[in-house]
Amino acid sequence: MWSTALLLLFVPLASSTPLQTRKWDDFEVKHAWTDAPHGWKCHGPAPDDHVLDMRIALKQDRFDDLVAALYEVSDPSHQKYGQHLSKQEVDELVAPHPNSVETVDSWLADHGIDLGLVQRKNGGSWLTVPVKVEQASRMLNTTYSIFQHDSTSEYIVRTTSYSLPTILHDHIGVVSPTTYFSTMRSMRTTSFLQPHIKPLDNDIDTAAKLVDPGSLATVPSSCSTTITPACLRALYNSTTYVPKATATNKLGIAGYLEEFANNADLQTFFKKFRTDAVGGTFQTVQVNGGGNDQTDPGVEANLDIQYAEGISFPTPNIYYSTGGSPPFTPDSETPTNTNEPYLDWLNFILAQTTVPQTFTTSYGDDEQTVPIDYATNVCNLFAQLGARGSSILFSSGDDGVGGGSCLTNDGKNTKQFQPNFPASCPFVTTVGGTTRVNPEVAVDFSGGGFSNYFSRPSYQSTAVTTFLTQLGSTNAGLFNTSGRAYPDVAAQGEGFQVVIGGRTESVAGTSCSSPTFAGVVSLLNDFRISQGKSPLGFLNPIIYTTGVQGFNDIVSGSNPGCGTNGFTAGTGWDPVTGLGTPDFGKLQALIG
Ligand SMILES: *[C@@H]1O[C@H](CO)[C@@H](O)[C@H](O)[C@H]1NC(C)=O
Ligand SMILES: *[C@@H]1O[C@H](CO)[C@@H](O)[C@H](O)[C@H]1NC(C)=O
Ligand SMILES: *[C@@H]1O[C@H](CO)[C@@H](O)[C@H](O)[C@H]1NC(C)=O
Secondary structure, eight states, X not given: OHHHHHHHHHHHHHTHHHHHHHHTXXXXXXXXXXXXXXXXXXXXXXXXTOEEEEEEEEOOTTHHHHHHHHHHHHOTTSTTTTOOOOHHHHHHHHOOOHHHHHHHHHHHHHTTOOGGGOEEETTTTEEEEEEEHHHHHHHTTOOOEEEXXXXXXXXXXXXXXXXEEGGGGGTEEEEESSSOOOOTTTSEXXXXXXXXXXXXXXXXXXXXXXXXXXXXXXXXXXXXXXXXXXXXXXXXXXXXXXXXXXXXXXXXXXXXXXXXXXXXXHHHHHHHHXXXXXXXXXXXXXXXXXXXXXXXXXXXXXXXXXXHHHHHTTSOEEEEEEXXXXXXXXXXXXXXXXOOHHHHHHHHHHTXXXXXXXXXXXXXXXXXXXXXXXXXXXXHHHHHHHHTTOEEEEEOOSSTTOSTTOBOSSSSOOBOOOOEETTTOTTSEEEEEEEOSSSOEEOTTOOOEEEEEEEOOGGGHHHHHHHHHHHTTTTTTSSOTTEEEEOSEEXXXXXXEEXXXXXXXXXXXXXXXXXHHHHHHHHHHHHHHHTTOOOOOSOHHXXXXXXXXXXXXXXXXXXXXXXXXXXXXXXXXXXXXXXXXXXXXXXXXXXX
16 A cells, blocks of 8 residues: 555656646646737747747735735724734735645746746746747747737737636736737827817916805806816815825826826925915836836827826825836837836836825726736725725726727627726726816716626615616616626816916816816815825725715716717716715815
């Protein structure tokens, strides 16, 4: 008996190399598209020795515990409310199981990868290693190609499907770059210029009319067409609040697409529209080779900084300029970066010991163009940031329930509303758009809908169920009734006066709404911190409960798209304006 058992034990050891090689050959598809995503055409094979920065997300062994901890510290009725986790505590909760590390390391080593070159981030759950196309193709049993985008002509190296050895499916969440095609340039910015709205030269008129700031009745009618910080501060009832916790409290703006926030334009903006803030500055943090060209101001970047700071001044604002890739030339062998903006930014932020208490981001993709494994793993990173005590605001998108033909890309080409990601991630707070004053109504481009990837989180189950009951059969079959619904909240989104290259322009988009809402959240965080309390952190559990009366419910307007009338704003939560727009004074009393 003993000798047989020993023999059995020794057999696998003795022949471990051939066994392992066989094990790594047993492939199962991890993610596949039926076709290359819309807009991308195959240009030719990728050069074998083109170098990719391969990122591998390991399964986070205790991720359920991380989510449980996130909800405990974000639920106002829980005894742990506000007791946010440190970087170390989060890293421990998201660390992969040692078996996952060992298995993945042995797979990498078997492919001749020097484990010394593997960078390990996020408690060891994200690995980055440079790998040649030829090697990556063998590891993932795939063929990389060069794809070119129709409208930008940009080239990227991707594949339409990839596989992993069966045994690795239990250990790996996603490998990239593989099937996520969105690049820096083709990522849709959610802001656009409105040349038909005559820009304001200054704000003397608006300011003068605000005789009794803090009363909605005094919001001047000019705010119906042109928005300035004075309009927003009056409308959202924060005019008289003076921030105090400016040594601790910070507001972060995530910028991409080589968009640079301009210092001189911010000064001009303050001189015109917020004179008490003249001299106020912001810090630019360059992430992953992001630039800071002060001769090239970006519409999105300037909008974000001018309104985030225009509302939160003198709270310190930080603009994160996240680098993408140098343009990839298919014929050269120059290694390129891999265009994974959310990932690089998130991994950079999560590596800091202290993080800003409020973040705003105005970028997104159609959810269906983001592979589900990629979306899930990125969404999980937002959960980590929330557990650390940050409020994360995203604009909801500018296509209502969906732009264009709204056909699915699963090979069936059926018409479906098109949710946006990361707006659809349940761990962020998504901001829709409004317009006009007295009354404030939904703006027709306000992105809203239901995720097909993420199920409805419990914090919104009452609000969304109530909405669905009232909705009845309208739009039935065009959206997923069990999905995470958004937006959560809203703010103005049209006629924003933005200084770009010294000139004032009118700008619209939910890109206006997100920094505006973030500015208000930052003031609430200031108030809490100055009272010796924790920052708000992940907002959704508190705004759908204790905070719900602190919103101006928006009850008219709709968000048409996909050849339909979309959804209609009404009493209570709706997928056009969420819970409504913020009333800082009331929110201060409820959740401050
Ligand atoms: C790899 O993929 C090809 C199809 O591209 C398939 O024919 C082959 O069987 C796969 N190899 C393994 C080991 O699964
Ligand atoms: C609807 O959403 C759920 C998640 O809530 C998902 O599991 C399901 O696949 C989605 N249905 C479709 C048709 O996408
Ligand atoms: C504005 O905030 C104050 C508290 O600062 C509150 O009493 C008042 O009701 C709010 N005004 C409006 C119009 O909501």
